[in-house]
Amino acid sequence: MNSKLYGNLIFELSHPGRKGYGLPANHFGNYQVPGEICRAQDAQLPECDELTVVRHYTNMSGNNFGVDNGFYPLGSCTMKYNPKVNEEMAAHHMFTSLHPLQPEETCKGALQLCDELKKMLCTISGMDDFTLNPFAGAHGELTGLMVIRRYHESRGDTKRTKVIVPDSAHGTNPASAAVCGLDVVEVKSNADGLVDVEHLRTLLDDTVAAMMMTNPNTLGLFETDIPEITKMVHECGALMYYDGANLNPMLGVCRPGDMGFDVMHINLHKTFSTPHGGGGPGAGPVGVRKGLGNLLPDQTSFSVGPYHGNFGVLVRAYTYILSLGKENLRNVGPMATLNANYIRQSLKDVYELPHDRMAMHEFVFNGLADKSTGVTTMDVAKRLLDYGYHAPTIYFPLLFHESLMIEPTESESKETIDGFIKAMRNIAIEAKTTPQDVKSSPHDTPIRRVDDVLAAKQMVLTFK
Numbered sequence: 285m286n287s288k289l290y291g292n293l294i295f296e297l298s299h300p301g302r303k304g305y306g307l308p309a310n311h312f313g314n315y316q317v318p319g320e321i322c323r324a325q326d327a328q329l330p331e332c333d334e335l336t337v338v339r340h341y342t343n344m345s346g347n348n349f350g351v352d353n354g355f356y357p358l359g360s361c362t363m364k365y366n367p368k369v370n371e372e373m374a375a376h377h378m379f380t381s382l383h384p385l386q387p388e389e390t391c392k393g394a395l396q397l398c399d400e401l402k403k404m405l406c407t408i409s410g411m412d413d414f415t416l417n418p419f420a421g422a423h424g425e426l427t428g429l430m431v432i433r434r435y436h437e438s439r440g441d442t443k444r445t446k447v448i449v450p451d452s453a454h455g456t457n458p459a460s461a462a463v464c465g466l467d468v469v470e471v472k473s474n475a476d477g478l479v480d481v482e483h484l485r486t487l488l489d490d491t492v493a494a495m496m497m498t499n500p501n502t503l504g505l506f507e508t509d510i511p512e513i514t515k516m517v518h519e520c521g522a523l524m525y526y527d528g529a530n531l532n533p534m535l536g537v538c539r540p541g542d543m544g545f546d547v548m549h550i551n552l553h554k555t556f557s558t559p560h561g562g563g564g565p566g567a568g569p570v571g572v573r574k575g576l577g578n579l580l581p582d583q584t585s586f587s588v589g590p591y592h593g594n595f596g597v598l599v600r601a602y603t604y605i606l607s608l609g610k611e612n613l614r615n616v617g618p619m620a621t622l623n624a625n626y627i628r629q630s631l632k633d634v635y636e637l638p639h640d641r642m643a644m645h646e647f648v649f650n651g652l653a654d655k656s657t658g659v660t661t662m663d664v665a666k667r668l669l670d671y672g673y674h675a676p677t678i679y680f681p682l683l684f685h686e687s688l689m690i691e692p693t694e695s696e697s698k699e700t701i702d703g704f705i706k707a708m709r710n711i712a713i714e715a716k717t718t719p720q721d722v723k724s725s726p727h728d729t730p731i732r733r734v735d736d737v738l739a740a741k742q743m744v745l746t747f748k
């Protein structure tokens with residue numbers, strides 16, 4: 285990587301008159317663009333030759349860490365390998381040449397793919413119907429809550445304005461409820477890190493529209509009181525929402541539909557191996573139990589996104605499910621769980637483990653066990669970058685001061701996981717012997733430690 289030679293911005297490499305393209309001869313005659321929509325000035329575009337462009341972007345891509353570069357143990361996010369066959373299928377010209385407005389009889393294969401994917405998701409989740417419209421997990425949550433609101437409204441039950449959300453929940457849960465115009469009520473966790481059923485009981489009345497839950501929760505712990513919780517919530521007339529953003533531990537083991545959930549979303553960009561991206565391009569299909577299907581956006585006038593959703597992502601998830609097949613899909617949850625528990629057991633003498641129970645697909649440490657070194661979770665995360673690993677999720681969930689949340693997924697080999705364990709143990713030793721090295725890390729990345737607060741408060745989003 286030589287960013288000095290090749291510049292940080294493509295604009296810095298621009299020279300007037302340089303070109304990297306040739307346009308084919310125009311066979312269509314001249315079309316005069318109407319004056320009122322013409323630019324007043326030429327667009328400011330970089331002028332570069334092809335080789336400069338190739339080197340610039342190739343070098344830029346080397347500054348990034350991705351799941352194709354190395355291990356990415358980002359808890360809650362399920363950064364699993366995205367198999368290349370998914371990309372091959374999504375790039376098939378019969379899919380890429382589709383237009384969302386072309387007549388239905390000319391794209392029946394694509395519609396069949398959507399329909400079969402919905403049926404697969406129903407089988408996997410125990411739900412009765414799905415919409416593939418939403419573009420992300422948070423978008424799915426909003427869609428699901430809109431379905432729930434419409435359910436209560438359709439019964440003339442207009443008092444229900446509250447959504448109960450556990451204190452361990454992903455931040456999108458209260459945010460989605462608020463965007464949907466509902467009031468958020470927090471239910472506490474008990475000493476075992478599970479929903480406090482007694483506290484929940486005091487919150488339930490005829491103003492509650494729904495309870496949102498993640499199970500296994502964000503601590504990676506299975507909510508063992510789930511039958512009682514769903515019974516209590518249903519008895520008060522509210523619906524159960526399942527945050528299935530991360531369905532990895534459940535695959536082939538158990539189903540939200542069987543646990544009594546009424547509405548849920550699934551992140552295809554987590555469990556079903558499609559790429560994550562900044563704000564997209566994901567997909568967060570929403571499933572509902574029998575009797576609620578007619579309230580989904582496809583069936584009614586409310587719309588949460590254009591056309592059939594993020595079609596390229598749907599093709600990738602469909603490919604993943606078919607390429608694993610029923611038998612192998614059943615192994616995903618158990619393998620992800622085994623990998624997580626192997627790491628948890630291997631590190632719990634040097635990192636503090638607040639809940640020393642069998643975890644599912646992920647678990648949370650509360651920083652280093654030895655608190656006397658002054659080395660924080662942030663320092664450990666930064667130091668991991670020098671060892672060639674992406675940092676785990678840090679400072680979430682908010683239940684502990686030094687949360688460090690690890691999710692290895694099922695796709696990593698034992699050798700990779702052992703390498704990560706070794707790096708984490710080394711960092712624990714360094715915290716005692718050379719703490720300054722850890723606190724000043726990362727040392728080997730293109731950009732050293734950034735000032736998070738400044739970056740968030742004084743955003744510089746354009747180049748001057």
Ligand SMILES: *Cc1c(COP(=O)(O)O)cnc(C)c1O
Pocket residue numbers: 360361420421422423454456457498502527529530551566568
């Ligand atoms: C990732 C995640 C979400 C949000 O999904 P996005 O696609 O990032 O909007 C919600 N809940 C949980 C538990 C998650 O892990």
